[in-house]
Amino acid sequence: MDASLVDQALAYHQSPVPGKIAVVPTKPLDNQDDLSLAYSPGVAAACEAIANEQQSVRLYTSRSNLVAVISNGTAVLGLGNIGPYAAKPVMEGKACLFQKFAGINVFDLELAENDPDKLVDAIAMMEPTFGGINLEDIKAPECFYIERKLTERMSIPVFHDDQHGTAIVASAGIVNGLKLAEKTIDQVKLVCSGAGAAAIACLDLLVRQGMKKENILLVDSKGVVFEGRDASMEFNKSRYATTGTARSLADAVKDSDVFLGCSAAGLLTPEMVATMALRPLILALANPEPEIRPELAKAVRSDAIIATGRSDYPNQVNNVLCFPFLFRGALDVDAMRITDEMKLACVNALAELARKPVHPEAAKAHPNRKLEFGPDYIIPTPFDPRLISELASAVALAAMDSGVARRPISDIDAYRASLTK
Numbered sequence: 001m002d003a004s005l006v007d008q009a010l011a012y013h014q015s016p017v018p019g020k021i022a023v024v025p026t027k028p029l030d031n032q033d034d035l036s037l038a039y040s041p042g043v044a045a046a047c048e049a050i051a052n053e054q055q056s057v058r059l060y061t062s063r064s065n066l067v068a069v070i071s072n073g074t075a076v077l078g079l080g081n082i083g084p085y086a087a088k089p090v091m092e093g094k095a096c097l098f099q100k101f102a103g104i105n106v107f108d109l110e111l112a113e114n115d116p117d118k119l120v121d122a123i124a125m126m127e128p129t130f131g132g133i134n135l136e137d138i139k140a141p142e143c144f145y146i147e148r149k150l151t152e153r154m155s156i157p158v159f160h161d162d163q164h165g166t167a168i169v170a171s172a173g174i175v176n177g178l179k180l181a182e183k184t185i186d187q188v189k190l191v192c193s194g195a196g197a198a199a200i201a202c203l204d205l206l207v208r209q210g211m212k213k214e215n216i217l218l219v220d221s222k223g224v225v226f227e228g229r230d231a232s233m234e235f236n237k238s239r240y241a242t243t244g245t246a247r248s249l250a251d252a253v254k255d256s257d258v259f260l261g262c263s264a265a266g267l268l269t270p271e272m273v274a275t276m277a278l279r280p281l282i283l284a285l286a287n288p289e290p291e292i293r294p295e296l297a298k299a300v301r302s303d304a305i306i307a308t309g310r311s312d313y314p315n316q317v318n319n320v321l322c323f324p325f326l327f328r329g330a331l332d333v334d335a336m337r338i339t340d341e342m343k344l345a346c347v348n349a350l351a352e353l354a355r356k357p358v359h360p361e362a363a364k365a366h367p368n369r370k371l372e373f374g375p376d377y378i379i380p381t382p383f384d385p386r387l388i389s390e391l392a393s394a395v396a397l398a399a400m401d402s403g404v405a406r407r408p409i410s411d412i413d414a415y416r417a418s419l420t421k
């Protein structure tokens with residue numbers, strides 16, 4: 001990061017008050033009467049109502065619109081295991097995005113604990129407080145176990161954003177990128193750099209949409225993941241282990257149609273990009289520094305379509321395009337969990353939105369870009385005001401169709417209209 005951006009970013013985080021988020025009351029608290037409703041004695045009426053009928057917690061507290069963003073700091077962006085204190089700026093950032101884009105309140109919780117079972121116990125205990133759990137920046141493979149155990153134990157949505165948020169947005173970008181490259185998902189060869197939370201979830205969702213496992217090569221910090229490589233290979237890696245002969249990222253990338261980077265800065269070189277198939281699609285998603293900068297890839301391949309996770313390049317493939325809107329839909333139908341149908345509905349809604357004429361408000365937020373479906377616009381920008389209505393309604397509908405909605409919405413069109421800004 002250049003020095004002036006470092007200075008600006010630190011000043012942004014420091015002043016006028018430290019951090020990016022605050023808790024504010026939603027009811028008047030101006031006099032003795034207000035106080036006697038908000039606090040003793042009035043509050044006891046709400047407590048007793050909930051004690052008599054637990055479900056009424058949604059009427060008398062903020063729980064049903066409150067999500068926990070939880071991290072232990074073991075895989076913070078692409079910065080690695082920098083711990084829970086250093087993770088806090090990211091978690092506060094996620095909290096701001098939930099509120100700004102979907103009106104959802106968040107407590108960010110940074111936990112000083114790496115033991116998966118202790119984390120599961122701690123998080124499961126918080127069910128009375130929250131309407132949903134967004135796990136963030138918890139490294140693989142522990143993240144897979146933690147999410148599975150929590151989903152079994154809790155009856156509110158548990159969603160590991162780095163897995164599924166990334167998978168949903170990357171899938172939408174790949175659907176649209178392949179459309180532009182005139183290729184089909186069942187025929188393309190994909191190389192995935194990284195074999196952690198984001199990578200494995202992306203691959204699983206792509207396979208669910210028709211990508212062939214035999215057309216996928218997975219590369220981790222030791223090179224290509226191949227059968228028999230390690231005495232005991234982590235289960236999720238072994239599911240994508242190849243029987244082929246490629247051993248390095250450079251070997252793997254040759255003739256590939258898609259590069260999916262969920263790993264670390266600078267791993268994809270221009271020389272490697274030069275060997276990719278015609279009209280290659282490159283998603284270099286490592287944050288804050290991608291696997292390759294778009295200008296370096298473009299310099300060797302003018303036919304490439306390139307996306308990063310960053311806000312300062314076109315095609316920002318970032319889970320911010322998913323988590324606020326997916327949770328909006330899930331909370332509004334009181335979903336018990338997040339199903340594959342809800343994820344796929346989100347992929348389709350997102351991909352379709354990019355193919356529609358751009359909304360003036362999104363255009364205004366990007367005064368120096370021409371936003372029109374094409375190689376530099378395969379995915380909507382986070383400032384598209386239609387994200388909330390299109391994605392949340394698609395997710396809510398899919399939750400109802402997949403039988404996890406405890407409060408179905410009878411008129412989905414009216415719901416979509418109520419979210420339209």
Ligand SMILES: NC(=O)C1=CN([C@@H]2O[C@H](COP(=O)(O)OP(=O)(O)OC[C@H]3O[C@@H](n4cnc5c(N)ncnc54)[C@H](OP(=O)(O)O)[C@@H]3O)[C@@H](O)[C@H]2O)C=CC1
Nearest residue numbers: 075077078140195196197198220221262286287309318319
């Ligand atoms: N744009 C977006 O929306 C998102 C981007 N990301 C980015 O994806 C990256 C990974 O995040 P996440 O999956 O959560 O983290 P994990 O810690 O779960 O996984 C990291 C993976 O990167 C691999 N890796 C590290 N160094 C190398 C290397 N030199 N060569 C090949 N692979 C390497 C690791 O290999 P090994 O298994 O051998 O240790 C591991 O498989 C981060 O940069 C993050 O910022 C993540 C989520 C969302």
Ligand SMILES: CC(=O)C(=O)O
Nearest residue numbers: 076077078162287319
């Ligand atoms: C965007 C995000 O969640 C990450 O890079 O970890």
Ligand SMILES: [Mg+2]
Nearest residue numbers: 077136137162
């Ligand atoms: Mg993350």
